[in-house]
Amino acid sequence: MADGLAAKPPASPRDAINAALLAAHAEHDRSALIRCYAEAADLVAEQDFDAAAFYLTHAYVFALEAGDPRAAALRARLVAAGRES
């Protein structure tokens, strides 16, 4: 069994963020949700801005709900991309 575990490839950055997002959702940790969704957006922004906008939107909405100061910058990125008014 130990060999099997050792053979498992390391988690990709994407897998790590997914795991962190699931944990943040499970714990209703809004600050972590904002951070994780923003990191997810950064991870895919160059290859796929539609995907990035999806993640940015979630980061922004959770920041808006929490009254978190990160909301302004997140909104600004969406507005700049024509995804928010």
Added chain:
Amino acid sequence: MAPLDDRSTEIDPLAPHRAALSAVVRPVSTAQGLPNAFYRDPALYEVEKRRVFFDGWAGLGFAHEVPAPGDAKPVDYLGQPLLLLRDRSGAVRVYQNVCRHRGMILIEAPRKIEGAIRCPYHSWCYGLDGRLVSTPHVGGPGRNTHPDVDRGALGLLEVRAHVWMGVVYVNLSGDAAPFEEAHAEIIGRWAEFDRPALFGGPESAFELDVACNWKLAVENYCESYHLPWVHPGLNSYSRLEDHYNICEYGHYSGQGSLVYSPRIGDGSDAFPDFDGLSGKWDEGSEYLTLFPNVMLGVHRDHTFAILLEPRGPAWTRERVAIFYADDSALSEPRRALRAEHAAQWKEVFVEDVFVVEGMQKGREADRFDGGRFSPAMDEPTHVFHDWVARRMGAEG
């Protein structure tokens, strides 16, 4: 053959009671009380909700239930899901507690709104001022606007609200006269008490669930006739002849006392009086119902409000809150005094429970005709009946 939606086939729940309602609005000397059905019939209860509550101003809650900006509390107001909150400016506001998107309930339990109200369904977000501020993915994934979704037209549905004497009043229909205009008479009568209400805190509030129609609680509160029989303890210093009727047809009614003399516990401490009261209040106190459902009392050292929440034709929740004159009354050393004070009032109100529940049971007697009033002693109750009957459509 009549079409299926022919409204002429619908039954008007008021139709069998037109004649009886006309008798209710006669002068007190010949008036009858409201018929039994107005205390029992679910169909009449539904009509009453709209005509007696929603079409005018009625009590919803207390301002102290949302003490700080961002505090929000969902309220079931006769089946209407409302949201009571305090906005960033400190103003109390009331909204329908639903998202403008799919009608999802927004807030399920009291809590602090730190930023925006986020609908738990698709995460449309609203500011405390009701503005729709975010519509995630409304134009497709990651596209948060759509030309056909006008945020400016989709804010929360606000309900007119007004705070007076610590109570939040709402007008659901939105077309009643402004509160200050509709209730100018009682506001003027008690202008000396019209100042910020200082709620005594958790020990100054209690609730009673009573198995009666809400109107019976009002009727009992309005009159002093029952005091010597039901509240013998009060009668020792507050005799029947020390009371007077207060009758303002179309507005409010109740009773006054000429011998208010506070004594709480062993009498070694007392609450401070309100500043600047006229001599009338040295020994005077008054107890009025602001129709339909807010029963108020004023004294030189405290006021109280009893908010009646109808929970069905034969079930009412009485929510009581006591207010004081200044911060010294709210001090920690006076916590026990406040608790004792609330216990004194609770004892009085509990003494009334068997009466209002007994009258409810009495409404099952099918030959009871609403009863006759003592023109000398019962007029405040008749004033209330007259008001209810006219709101329900009585002519006379």
